[in-house]
Amino acid sequence: MDALVIEDLTVGPLRKVSLTVQPGEIVCLSGPSGSGKSRLLRAVADLEAHGGDALIGHDRQSGVAAHHWRGWVMLVPAESAWWAETVAAHFVEPLPGSLDGFGLSDSVLAWEVSRLSSGEKQRLAVLRALSLMPRALLLDEPTANLDGDTTRRVETWLRDYAGRMGIPVLWVAHDPAQIERVAHRHFTIRGEALREIPCRVA
Numbered sequence: 001m002d003a004l005v006i007e008d009l010t011v012g013p014l015r016k017v018s019l020t021v022q023p024g025e026i027v028c029l030s031g032p033s034g035s036g037k038s039r040l041l042r043a044v045a046d047l048e049a050h051g052g053d054a055l056i057g058h059d060r061q062s063g064v065a066a067h068h069w070r071g072w073v074m075l076v077p078a079e080s081a082w083w084a085e086t087v088a089a090h091f092v093e094p095l096p097g098s099l100d101g102f103g104l105s106d107s108v109l110a111w112e113v114s115r116l117s118s119g120e121k122q123r124l125a126v127l128r129a130l131s132l133m134p135r136a137l138l139l140d141e142p143t144a145n146l147d148g149d150t151t152r153r154v155e156t157w158l159r160d161y162a163g164r165m166g167i168p169v170l171w172v173a174h175d176p177a178q179i180e181r182v183a184h185r186h187f188t189i190r191g192e193a194l195r196e197i198p199c200r201v202a
């Protein structure tokens with residue numbers, strides 16, 4: 001179980017942002033459109049040029065090859081990429097119980113990617129990332145295309161899983177009600193810095 005540490009990260013409008021996400025903790029990140037939320041996640045995943053550094057446990061982003069880092073600190077972007085014909089071709093094996101936990105049947109693995117709804121794609125992209133056992137998870141609006149019941153189902157499963165496995169999660173969210181349900185801590189972007197907003201959920 002490792003903490004995710006962000007050190008003096010500078011990307012886009014953000015300057016020298018530092019933040020530690022503890023093992024099993026969900027930190028929500030909000031802010032106006034275009035304020036730099038996605039770029040912050042991309043920089044933490046080492047997918048975009050940036051200043052500063054990040055650590056997962058004792059491993060430093062600047063000290064390992066980017067492909068290793070991205071396997072440990074995994075970004076699920078708002079728009080996921082799919083390269084093979086069937087869903088199953090993108091998975092080694094989904095985590096036990098995770099399809100059901102996300103409101104999907106086992107038969108989804110046999111489906112063609114072209115028939116997936118945007119909400120199915122979004123949930124499967126998160127499950128694909130989790131099946132690779134990342135040490136930290138970066139989620140960019142992971143429930144944006146889901147109805148209310150499915151959103152709450154996914155939130156509950158993710159919060160429980162991250163807590164049990166000790167995975168730090170940085171979660172970009174717009175919906176204040178969702179932030180209240182899932183976040184242990186909440187930060188919003190104000191100009192070039194993060195400002196903490198007190199959370200009711202602990």
Ligand SMILES: Nc1ncnc2c1ncn2[C@@H]1O[C@H](COP(=O)(O)OP(=O)(O)OP(=O)(O)O)[C@@H](O)[C@H]1O
Binds near residue numbers: 012035036038039040
């Ligand atoms: N590679 C880039 N070079 C320069 N500017 C960029 C680059 N990528 C994104 N931007 C700009 O940086 C700003 C922040 O983008 P970002 O995608 O992080 O916003 P966001 O806070 O996630 O917004 P939204 O809530 O709308 O998704 C935007 O104005 C965007 O146009």
